[in-house]
Amino acid sequence: MHYEIVIVGGGAGGLELASRLGRAFGRRIGPERVLLVDRSHFHIWKPTLHEVAAGTLNPQQEGLSYSILSRNNHFSFMLGELVAFDPEGKKLTLAALKDEHGEEIIPERTISFGNCVLAMGSGSNFFGTPGAAEHAFVLENARDAQHFQQRLLALFAKAAYSQGKQLDVVIVGAGATGVELSAELMEAYHEIQGATGSKQHFHMHITLVEGAPRVLAGLPEKVSLQAMYALRAKHVTVLTDTKVQAIHANRVETSRGDLPADVIVWAAGIKAAERNQRFGLPVNRLNQFEVNDRLQTAAEGVYAMGDCSACPWHDGKFVPARAQAAHQQARYLARRFMALYAGKPFDESYEYRDSGSLVSLGDNQGVGNLMGSLAGKNFFIEGLIAKYMYMSLHLMHHKVILGWRKTALLALARIFQTRVSGRLKLH
Numbered sequence: 431m432h433y434e435i436v437i438v439g440g441g442a443g444g445l446e447l448a449s450r451l452g453r454a455f456g457r458r459i460g461p462e463r464v465l466l467v468d469r470s471h472f473h474i475w476k477p478t479l480h481e482v483a484a485g486t487l488n489p490q491q492e493g494l495s496y497s498i499l500s501r502n503n504h505f506s507f508m509l510g511e512l513v514a515f516d517p518e519g520k521k522l523t524l525a526a527l528k529d530e531h532g533e534e535i536i537p538e539r540t541i542s543f544g545n546c547v548l549a550m551g552s553g554s555n556f557f558g559t560p561g562a563a564e565h566a567f568v569l570e571n572a573r574d575a576q577h578f579q580q581r582l583l584a585l586f587a588k589a590a591y592s593q594g595k596q597l598d599v600v601i602v603g604a605g606a607t608g609v610e611l612s613a614e615l616m617e618a619y620h621e622i623q624g625a626t627g628s629k630q631h632f633h634m635h636i637t638l639v640e641g642a643p644r645v646l647a648g649l650p651e652k653v654s655l656q657a658m659y660a661l662r663a664k665h666v667t668v669l670t671d672t673k674v675q676a677i678h679a680n681r682v683e684t685s686r687g688d689l690p691a692d693v694i695v696w697a698a699g700i701k702a703a704e705r706n707q708r709f710g711l712p713v714n715r716l717n718q719f720e721v722n723d724r725l726q727t728a729a730e731g732v733y734a735m736g737d738c739s740a741c742p743w744h745d746g747k748f749v750p751a752r753a754q755a756a757h758q759q760a761r762y763l764a765r766r767f768m769a770l771y772a773g774k775p776f777d778e779s780y781e782y783r784d785s786g787s788l789v790s791l792g793d794n795q796g797v798g799n800l801m802g803s804l805a806g807k808n809f810f811i812e813g814l815i816a817k818y819m820y821m822s823l824h825l826m827h828h829k830v831i832l833g834w835r836k837t838a839l840l841a842l843a844r845i846f847q848t849r850v851s852g853r854l855k856l857h
């Protein structure tokens with residue numbers, strides 16, 4: 431099997447790239463030329479995983495089928511997990527697909543390519559913390575988030591009928607994921623309290639633990655401060671300058687003592703898959719593929735983008751692992767491939783433009799900074815405007831893969847569904 435362009439990973443970056451290319455090449459050529467591979471049947475925009483985890487976003491409604499997207503955007507889709515890569519031979523291997531009983535449905539497949547873009551994202555970095563992998567939940571994909579949500583519902587019920595009526599949640603890492611998850615879990619807690627009789631009311635206590643001196647350490651201080659006030663107002667306990675030393679089944683050992691925990695979420699850093707080391711391409715200590723400012727790896731015709739790549743930025747820094755970067759890189763590579771296949775010269779390099787960062791703090795609240803061309807200068811926003819701007823990022827992603835009309839319909843459908851079924855998914 432051969433495709434001119436194979437994109438592995440249909441996430442924030444890979445799916446946008448496949449959609450842009452498929453539409454540019456058109457109905458006849460697109461599916462012949464462009465293949466998207468993903469190990470999942472459906473796509474969820476990763477920055478919404480904290481909402482899936484809290485139950486405020488339903489993945490069955492929000493998930494978009496890759497098969498339908500490929501038909502509408504004129505690219506081919508293949509379900510499978512990349513397990514071997516031969517950059518010299520320009521070949522890759524997808525593992526055999528098995529059903530839940532272990533019976534093989536599709537055998538192992540080998541695909542040859544002209545150009546390949548690796549866009550497999552990243553997972554969690556436990557920094558060698560004992561017990562973290564065994565006892566903490568992570569939010570790496572929709573399955574993890576749903577798994578956590580099921581556990582949360584069970585714990586809500588347990589707390590409601592327990593003697594102490596107390597539920598302790600510990601979240602490790604106060605970057606965007608940890609802060610957003612804390613705020614969203616508080617929303618879920620208030621929804622569930624509102625939906626049950628007062629006899630079932632219980633107290634949920636969230637502790638957010640951070641090793642750095644402030645939350646959202648990568649963002650401007652004013653944004654951190656505002657997020658901190660908002661979390662305090664929601665009764666989230668924030669422990670900064672606190673190192674997590676070990677995770678146990680029901681407690682978190684920290685440099686300030688033990689924290690009791692009915693459930694623990696690890697949201698403290700990213701790392702790409704270990705198997706990236708075996709793909710014959712140079713990787714850094716986070717297993718990210720090293721690329722140049724054209725997103726090329728050391729192998730001819732092999733590119734990497736998004737969280738699984740380490741792309742130089744400025745002053746020895748690398749482009750941050752953000753949906754914003756993946757979105758820009760998809761746009762850049764689409765232009766590059768379109769020029770290549772049109773036989774036109776293309777000598778531009780990729781330059782990351784930081785438009786700022788927005789963090790959701792639950793219902794109708796957000797905080798962030800806007801930078802560069804979007805705002806003219808760096809400035810701070812908060813409240814409802816920040817929340818709406820945050821939501822518009824998700825809409826922009828949907829616009830690339832669905833077009834304006836379907837994006838607007840989807841947004842309306844979500845509003846109506848929430849009116850009918852409530853905000854929290856309880857089943």
Ligand SMILES: Cc1cc2nc3c(=O)[nH]c(=O)nc-3n(C[C@H](O)[C@H](O)[C@H](O)COP(=O)(O)OP(=O)(O)OC[C@H]3O[C@@H](n4cnc5c(N)ncnc54)[C@H](O)[C@@H]3O)c2cc1C
Nearest residue numbers: 439441442443469476477511512551736737751752753754
């Ligand atoms: C809870 C949360 C909140 C976030 N909030 C923000 C935010 O507000 N703003 C922001 O800019 N960023 C945010 N991020 C980070 C952002 O989600 C990532 O930077 C972005 O999704 C990276 O895009 P990507 O295309 O590189 O990878 P992903 O979007 O992770 O996609 C990777 C894809 O590759 C597939 N895949 C992986 N391995 C294989 C394999 N071996 N074979 C086949 N397919 C494979 C996966 O199924 C997935 O579809 C957040 C992340 C999380 C978890």
